[in-house]
Amino acid sequence: MKIPLNQEEQQVLDEVRRFFAQEITPELLEESHHLEYIYGGEEGRKFVQKFAPKGWLTPCWPKEYGGLETSEMLMYAIRNEMAYHRVPIHFAGAHMAGPSILRYGTEEMKKEYLPRLATGEIEFALGYSEPAAGSDLMALEMHAADKGDHFLVNGQKTFNTHAHVADYHWLAVRTNLEGPKHKGISILIVDLKNTPGITVRPMITMAGTRTNEVFYDNVKVPRRNLVGEVNSGFKYIMAALDFERMFPWGHYKKYFEEILAYTKTATRNGKPLAKDPLIRQKLAEHATELEVIHHLYFNLAHLLDNGKIPNYQASMEKNFLSEFEQRLSNTAMEILGPMGQLKTGSKHAVLEGFPEWLYRWTIIETIYGGSAEIQRNIMAQRGLGLPRA
Amino acid sequence: MSYELGVEQKMLKESARDFFSKEMNSALIRELEEDEKGYSPKIWKKMAKIGWMGLNVPEEYDGAAATFADLAAILEEMGHAGYAGPFFSTVVLGSSLLLKGGSEAQKEALLPKLAQGNHLLTLAYAGQAEPIAAADLPLQATAKEDGYVLNGVSLFVPFAHVADTIICAARIGSSAEEVSLFLVPKGTAGVAVQELQTMAADKQCEVVFDQVRLSRENLLGTAGSGWPVLQAVLREAAVAKCAEMVGGARKVLKLTVDYAKKREQFGRPIGSFQAIQHHCADMLTYLDTSALITHATCVQLAAGIPCDKQVSMCKSWVSEANRRLVGLGHQVMGGFGFMEEADLQIYYRRAKAAEQAYGDVARHREIVAAELGL
Numbered sequence: 181m182k183i184p185l186n187q188e189e190q191q192v193l194d195e196v197r198r199f200f201a202q203e204i205t206p207e208l209l210e211e212s213h214h215l216e217y218i219y220g221g222e223e224g225r226k227f228v229q230k231f232a233p234k235g236w237l238t239p240c241w242p243k244e245y246g247g248l249e250t251s252e253m254l255m256y257a258i259r260n261e262m263a264y265h266r267v268p269i270h271f272a273g274a275h276m277a278g279p280s281i282l283r284y285g286t287e288e289m290k291k292e293y294l295p296r297l298a299t300g301e302i303e304f305a306l307g308y309s310e311p312a313a314g315s316d317l318m319a320l321e322m323h324a325a326d327k328g329d330h331f332l333v334n335g336q337k338t339f340n341t342h343a344h345v346a347d348y349h350w351l352a353v354r355t356n357l358e359g360p361k362h363k364g365i366s367i368l369i370v371d372l373k374n375t376p377g378i379t380v381r382p383m384i385t386m387a388g389t390r391t392n393e394v395f396y397d398n399v400k401v402p403r404r405n406l407v408g409e410v411n412s413g414f415k416y417i418m419a420a421l422d423f424e425r426m427f428p429w430g431h432y433k434k435y436f437e438e439i440l441a442y443t444k445t446a447t448r449n450g451k452p453l454a455k456d457p458l459i460r461q462k463l464a465e466h467a468t469e470l471e472v473i474h475h476l477y478f479n480l481a482h483l484l485d486n487g488k489i490p491n492y493q494a495s496m497e498k499n500f501l502s503e504f505e506q507r508l509s510n511t512a513m514e515i516l517g518p519m520g521q522l523k524t525g526s527k528h529a530v531l532e533g534f535p536e537w538l539y540r541w542t543i544i545e546t547i548y549g550g551s552a553e554i555q556r557n558i559m560a561q562r563g564l565g566l567p568r569a
Numbered sequence: 570m571s572y573e574l575g576v577e578q579k580m581l582k583e584s585a586r587d588f589f590s591k592e593m594n595s596a597l598i599r600e601l602e603e604d605e606k607g608y609s610p611k612i613w614k615k616m617a618k619i620g621w622m623g624l625n626v627p628e629e630y631d632g633a634a635a636t637f638a639d640l641a642a643i644l645e646e647m648g649h650a651g652y653a654g655p656f657f658s659t660v661v662l663g664s665s666l667l668l669k670g671g672s673e674a675q676k677e678a679l680l681p682k683l684a685q686g687n688h689l690l691t692l693a694y695a696g697q698a699e700p701i702a703a704a705d706l707p708l709q710a711t712a713k714e715d716g717y718v719l720n721g722v723s724l725f726v727p728f729a730h731v732a733d734t735i736i737c738a739a740r741i742g743s744s745a746e747e748v749s750l751f752l753v754p755k756g757t758a759g760v761a762v763q764e765l766q767t768m769a770a771d772k773q774c775e776v777v778f779d780q781v782r783l784s785r786e787n788l789l790g791t792a793g794s795g796w797p798v799l800q801a802v803l804r805e806a807a808v809a810k811c812a813e814m815v816g817g818a819r820k821v822l823k824l825t826v827d828y829a830k831k832r833e834q835f836g837r838p839i840g841s842f843q844a845i846q847h848h849c850a851d852m853l854t855y856l857d858t859s860a861l862i863t864h865a866t867c868v869q870l871a872a873g874i875p876c877d878k879q880v881s882m883c884k885s886w887v888s889e890a891n892r893r894l895v896g897l898g899h900q901v902m903g904g905f906g907f908m909e910e911a912d913l914q915i916y917y918r919r920a921k922a923a924e925q926a927y928g929d930v931a932r933h934r935e936i937v938a939a940e941l942g943l
């Protein structure tokens with residue numbers, strides 16, 4: 181199904197596609213995969229900084245901050261194209277913190293960060309989760325004491341994924357110990373590379389990827405790094421999370437195509453896999469689910485382009501996609517049989533070892549960025565007006 | 570393509586919703602399920618007066634020349650309201666067959682009457698299963714000097730018992746080029762119509778053809794041209810069913826959420842229980858995804874873009890999603906939803922009938938698989 185773009189925007193997308201066809205190197209793909217598609221690695225930075233100055237990373241931003249003032253639709257289309265090509269796709273800066281700065285930041289802050297985010301020069305790490313604050317983000321405890329011209333920050337974060345490659349921390353801290361929990365949270369921007377007192381330690385996942393725990397020990401953060409109003413951070417987090425939840429899905433379209441191509445060439449017990457009725461039904465089902473995801477995803481852009489802010493719809497897209505990824509990964513393992521367990525680099529590995537990796541990786545997709553249960557709460561309460569417990 | 574309905578579709582939809590909220594109600598739905606005709610001629614006349622029968626008929630035959638997407642907007646409201654009657658058979662099947670396959674003279678003779686609501690049509694093509702190839706068509710035609718003789722039993726023919734003309738697909742041999750469509754007027758000798766007793770009480774009929782003699786004038790269009798016309802109409806019918814299902818699903822979600830907000834257990838509304846909320850969230854997902862894919866497919870059909878794969882994705886997804894949605898509705902409504910007096914049970918039965926109409930989930934997935942090159 182075609183993406184609804186105007187002619188000019190379609191030309192930009194075509195140009196992006198041509199660029200990707202020419203510029204993607206094996207080294208980039210290897211690093212990108214190794215970093216589970218987050219931005220910030222060396223190869224990724226080289227690649228992105230070649231095209232981001234054209235405005236392609238943030239096309240819907242105002243021109244003065246490095247955008248092209250196009251529709252969100254184009255931005256969604258390009259992001260999905262990036263996912264399809266398996267280049268870095270998770271930009272905590274350009275696509276999560278950036279839109280929040282655009283909306284809530286001071287002019288000075290916008291000028292300081294947005295142009296550099298748009299060109300890919302800098303990357304952020306999202307600093308929300310803590311040992312005692314996962315789904316219940318309001319419970320976060322990292323303390324930032326107000327010292328007038330600066331905040332003094334102490335405490336611990338967990339699962340801060342980009343922290344080892346990023347330049348800045350988009351840090352949620354507690355600035356008010358009294359009153360309702362959600363009214364005591366603020367957002368600070370912290371220079372991760374040049375600030376004393378910060379320790380970043382790796383946490384390795386079952387997919388072999390890295391996330392981090394981050395410790396703050398009497399860290400001084402200048403007051404001008406406060407985003408928006410003090411104690412209003414929860415609102416900004418919620419907005420940024422809505423942006424985070426608009427998940428591109430091209431990666432899984434590509435994977436589906438690879439599985440499809442495999443079944444057309446491989447045989448089992450002398451018969452082509454593509455003729456197995458169970459496999460035909462399953463793949464047709466997944467093709468249909470991908471079509472549904474296409475509409476869920478681009479409808480979000482449509483809502484934004486029409487001045488609406490998606491809320492329950494973003495949750496719906498996130499859930500539908502992430503649950504689909506798990507179904508698709510399982511189907512691939514079923515189709516491949518024992519070959520599916522072979523890892524990248526192993527003798528006999530099929531589809532470059534992706535199947536077993538995705539089978540491990542997709543487990544987290546229904547948990548991070550707000551778990552599937554939390555998304556269903558949002559759909560029921562925001563979407564259908566059902567009462568809170 | 571935009572994700573928004575066009576201005577005209579919005580207006581059509583609103584007026585249809587208005588119309589049905591005045592004309593249809595739970596008691597009437599039940600009454601019509603028991604009724605011999607299975608529809609209300611009074612409502613039919615009013616619908617004709619608004620011009621809905623001629624919606625997809627070109628202006629030269631007194632129609633409104635609307636698009637398929639406009640038609641779908643009304644069908645969605647019919648599904649929502651639980652409308653029952655020969656609209657689908659006459660308009661989605663009948664007039665589309667005439668338009669795609671009929672000769673100029675046939676169009677001139679039938680379409681104006683149809684557009685005014687004075688001529689009911691239907692289509693007989695299936696036997697005990699949805700025909701996949703021409704050889705599966707249950708009706709056999711034998712060519713004679715002065716015309717044809719038809720034999721066979723067609724099943725699940727909607728509203729055949731009241732149709733003024735049954736259009737049937739019959740085959741002379743077993744290849745697609747040997748399929749013709751025939752116009753069979755009411756009262757033709759050798760045609761026997763009998764209503765089947767179905768789960769959705771939706772007036773699907775058996776039509777028996779016993780040595781039915783038809784002249785060449787009864788051919789819709791030309792001999793041997795029937796298969797592609799039939800396929801094109803069945804594709805539209807599949808998507809039209811999806812539009813009905815989307816309407817039904819919307820209604821079921823509303824019934825369910827309203828109930829979950831009112832019904833109290835353990836001293837609070839059941840809608841505040843998370844298990845219930847998650848069922849409702851899943852229902853919302855089934856509804857929104859069905860509406861999105863149906864809208865996109867309607868737009869493609871309306872634009873005349875070839876879209877076989879898209880149609881089959883749409884029909885398989887919406888059928889499955891709608892069935893799951895109604896099932897969850899039952900779970901939320903507990904014992905009350907199981908009662909005859911709860912409207913939910915009407916939608917439960919109709920969801921299954923819609924799922925099976927014009928190709929079930931497995932059938933459409935098989936089409937998608939073939940389109941994927943498997």
Ligand SMILES: Cc1cc2nc3c(=O)[nH]c(=O)nc-3n(C[C@H](O)[C@H](O)[C@H](O)COP(=O)(O)OP(=O)(O)OC[C@H]3O[C@@H](n4cnc5c(N)ncnc54)[C@H](O)[C@@H]3O)c2cc1C
Nearest residue numbers: 306307308309314315339340341391547548549550551553
């Ligand atoms: C690989 C990875 C990368 C991550 N990246 C980042 C990052 O960059 N920055 C960052 O800040 N965080 C990040 N996270 C953290 C992530 O957002 C959290 O893991 C997630 O929000 C869930 O929190 P939790 O793991 O503490 O699980 P919990 O909150 O303890 O949840 C456990 C279970 O309880 C359920 N549950 C909890 N509350 C409710 C409720 N109200 N209703 C119903 N069920 C409920 C959950 O759905 C889940 O099933 C990352 C996590 C991982 C694993």
